[in-house]
Amino acid sequence: MDLSWMAWTLPTAVFFLTIASLLTLMTLWEFISPGGAPRTGVLRFETTRGDRLFVSLLGSAFI
Template sequence: MEWMAWTWPTAAFFMIIATTLMVFTVLAIKFPETPRKGVLGIETTRGDRLFITLLGSAFINLAWLGVIGANQPFALIVCLVYALAVFRWV
């Protein structure tokens, strides 16, 4: 990992994102989905909701760092609640 100056948490983060994308690709092939309309009033698929979740989680973590600055693992809990809400209602 030294050739890119990555830390193990950074590498794990990108491995988890890559794995998630692979799982969602397999799900899309095995179980095709029709778009559904949620709270936002737009039609979304699983992939759309994943993208919304990842983007929102990035902003949640940035805001957490800016406002609180410490106890970043608690931001993960907020992100998980956000992800559940997105996949349930969006």
């Protein structure tokens, strides 16, 4: 597979590996301990740990 058209720098690779690692670890955590007690946060709606990760990733992408 030829990815020479992409600008794969070290920071870019670390960024994508970090996100892939987070998603993998969260998946394993969910299999080991399902559910993850919902909590009420700053915005006053209940979220699980997966919801909080998703909102964090969306917020980071927006910034």
